[in-house]
Amino acid sequence: MDTNDQYGVRHRTPGRIRFVVAAGAAALTLTAGLATPLNPAPHRAGAADDGTKVLTVAVAQSVDSLSPFLAVRLLSTSIHRLTYEYLTNYDAEDNHVVPGLATAWESSPDKLTWTYTIRSDSMWSDGERVTAEDAAWTFNTMMTDPGAATASGSFVANFEEVTAPGPTELVIRLKKPQATMTALDVPIVPKHVWEKVDDFSEFNNDEDFPVVGNGPFVLTDYKADSHVRLRANKDFWRGAPKFDELVFRYYKDQDAAVSALRKGEVSFVAGSPSLTPAQATSLKGEKNIRVNDAPGRRFYALATNPGARAKNGEKIGDGHPSLLDRRVRHALFMAVDRKTLIDKVFQGHAVEGAGYIPPRFSDYFWEPSPEQELAYDPAEAARLLDRAGYRKNGDGRRVGKDGEPIDYRVLCHATDPNDKAVGQYLQEWWGDLGIGVTLNCLDNVTDPWLAGEYDLAFDGWSVNPDPDFVLSLHTCAALPATPEETGATDNFICDRTYDELYARQLAEYDAGKRADIVQQMESRLYDLGYMNVMAYPNAVEAYRTDHIESITTMPARAGNIYGQDGYWSWWSAVPAADSGDGDGGSSSTGVVVGIVAGVVVLAGLGAIAAVRRRATAEDRE
Numbered sequence: 001m002d003t004n005d006q007y008g009v010r011h012r013t014p015g016r017i018r019f020v021v022a023a024g025a026a027a028l029t030l031t032a033g034l035a036t037p038l039n040p041a042p043h044r045a046g047a048a049d050d051g052t053k054v055l056t057v058a059v060a061q062s063v064d065s066l067s068p069f070l071a072v073r074l075l076s077t078s079i080h081r082l083t084y085e086y087l088t089n090y091d092a093e094d095n096h097v098v099p100g101l102a103t104a105w106e107s108s109p110d111k112l113t114w115t116y117t118i119r120s121d122s123m124w125s126d127g128e129r130v131t132a133e134d135a136a137w138t139f140n141t142m143m144t145d146p147g148a149a150t151a152s153g154s155f156v157a158n159f160e161e162v163t164a165p166g167p168t169e170l171v172i173r174l175k176k177p178q179a180t181m182t183a184l185d186v187p188i189v190p191k192h193v194w195e196k197v198d199d200f201s202e203f204n205n206d207e208d209f210p211v212v213g214n215g216p217f218v219l220t221d222y223k224a225d226s227h228v229r230l231r232a233n234k235d236f237w238r239g240a241p242k243f244d245e246l247v248f249r250y251y252k253d254q255d256a257a258v259s260a261l262r263k264g265e266v267s268f269v270a271g272s273p274s275l276t277p278a279q280a281t282s283l284k285g286e287k288n289i290r291v292n293d294a295p296g297r298r299f300y301a302l303a304t305n306p307g308a309r310a311k312n313g314e315k316i317g318d319g320h321p322s323l324l325d326r327r328v329r330h331a332l333f334m335a336v337d338r339k340t341l342i343d344k345v346f347q348g349h350a351v352e353g354a355g356y357i358p359p360r361f362s363d364y365f366w367e368p369s370p371e372q373e374l375a376y377d378p379a380e381a382a383r384l385l386d387r388a389g390y391r392k393n394g395d396g397r398r399v400g401k402d403g404e405p406i407d408y409r410v411l412c413h414a415t416d417p418n419d420k421a422v423g424q425y426l427q428e429w430w431g432d433l434g435i436g437v438t439l440n441c442l443d444n445v446t447d448p449w450l451a452g453e454y455d456l457a458f459d460g461w462s463v464n465p466d467p468d469f470v471l472s473l474h475t476c477a478a479l480p481a482t483p484e485e486t487g488a489t490d491n492f493i494c495d496r497t498y499d500e501l502y503a504r505q506l507a508e509y510d511a512g513k514r515a516d517i518v519q520q521m522e523s524r525l526y527d528l529g530y531m532n533v534m535a536y537p538n539a540v541e542a543y544r545t546d547h548i549e550s551i552t553t554m555p556a557r558a559g560n561i562y563g564q565d566g567y568w569s570w571w572s573a574v575p576a577a578d579s580g581d582g583d584g585g586s587s588s589t590g591v592v593v594g595i596v597a598g599v600v601v602l603a604g605l606g607a608i609a610a611v612r613r614r615a616t617a618e619d620r621e
Helices: 074-083 132-144 254-263 277-283 326-334 338-345 378-387 417-432 446-450 468-472 496-507 511-528 568-572
Strands: 054-059 088-090 097-099 102-107 113-118 159-166 169-174 217-223 227-232 245-250 289-295 300-304 350-352 407-413 436-442 456-459 531-544 548-550
Touching (some): 054 254, 074 217, 074 227, 074 245, 097 102, 132 159, 132 169, 254 277, 254 531, 277 289, 300 326, 338 350, 407 417, 417 436, 468 496, 496 511, 511 531
Parallel strands (some): 054 245, 407 436, 407 456
Antiparallel strands (some): 102 113, 159 169, 217 227, 227 245, 289 531, 300 456, 300 531, 350 531
């Protein structure tokens, strides 16, 4: 499940919006690269017939919405980073904050008023000049319209007033200090286009093309379950991308995507969310193919249903009552051998998990003390269950308070092979405890998750350099107002101690003190036992080296290409035929990706909707 990564929807409209299945099962098995009515023949990588240089990226995730007010999935938010500027950006070298739409910023002595200088050399793709009024309108709309606050409303919840005194001056007044004022991961949209929208909770921005933007690429075409295409913005203030078009193609079958890479039909494979160890190993040593294996920005977790409730106190769903007992949750996690998962499932392409923030973000990374750690100890796990009153019957099965054997339903992403592999271990380990496990692997896990109809679920988010967004997902404020609505919550967690810590970190400007509070929040989540972070997976990607001269990784020393906290990778990519300067914003590496003339096939569950999407393991950036 981010800012940029990550899993989720925030929605506050009457009635729970469900996904509309627009096609039958056949539509769900579309495989890019195979002949279909929408893609009559497989494509070979290379320039288009007219000489257009096209970069295509194979992905395993569909778009939830093309509206930046609604989208939370990694692919969607990555597209928005390419099409709209944010006030600030993160440097590709080391993640420090750099100018974006704002060239400079300063705060008042009391930190309650922030003034941003908006650049004068940014143009909307329809020829209109970008001004501070566009930014003010974006923030004010999020502050006043719940639908517009769906994706990123937590960033503006503390805003008192936003004004634009002049074309290049944006002023934000706060209710109280807010440490994220140089890390507002909110796409700024053109007021003259978006002020015509009637209902932000329903508008998906997917009918009128090209979409007006001011990023390095312009979104030019989209069809549900078919394609998305972007063209280079030749007027981008930082300089035009060196590829003329950028395309993302969806593969439901990751092996098919790897095969297409070998054939040259596609040239970059991001995986679901990464390549499997077997796929990565099979590609190493292949001519013109490299595997990028670097520490990632994601965590991989198992979440328990904490007794899902709305803000009004009404129960949501039917989570197993035994999971309300912290001793039971701790027992389950003490029966999970993280080392085995790293060795056998991830085969070394990950490190053992603990806290909520991956070690890549060293300032915020947290590990439990030896006394606090829920170390692998099946015997102690069994004793905890006994003490909690969940003893074995004559058949060796643990029984609940109702006398019925315990059988947990575990939501699993059908497109993520790691979920299935880990699930098999859970069936074995928890089976030894006398607990049954039923894996419910679905293409769309959103509906049962939103409805609270699960006991445990595989979870995960991509984390931003500033962790505020993923931390906000577990606050009480993120819960839905009523069972019929959808909140910003990741897993229905509501803990007052955690909330108090969240408020403190948000108001703390001292970097060291804030990091300490964030680590206390991670410790609290760990002790509660609602989230078991099992691993921090590497970003494992494969790409052809005969089509691109260079491309930027983030961070530069050892980082990912797909799903960055910015637009550096695709903006910086230099075609092999052009030995350009390869300027990647901050740095450029010798990493190479390929190209292909084609379209992005985004197989999903039908029409995109302004709802929380959980169909893969990396919904939010």
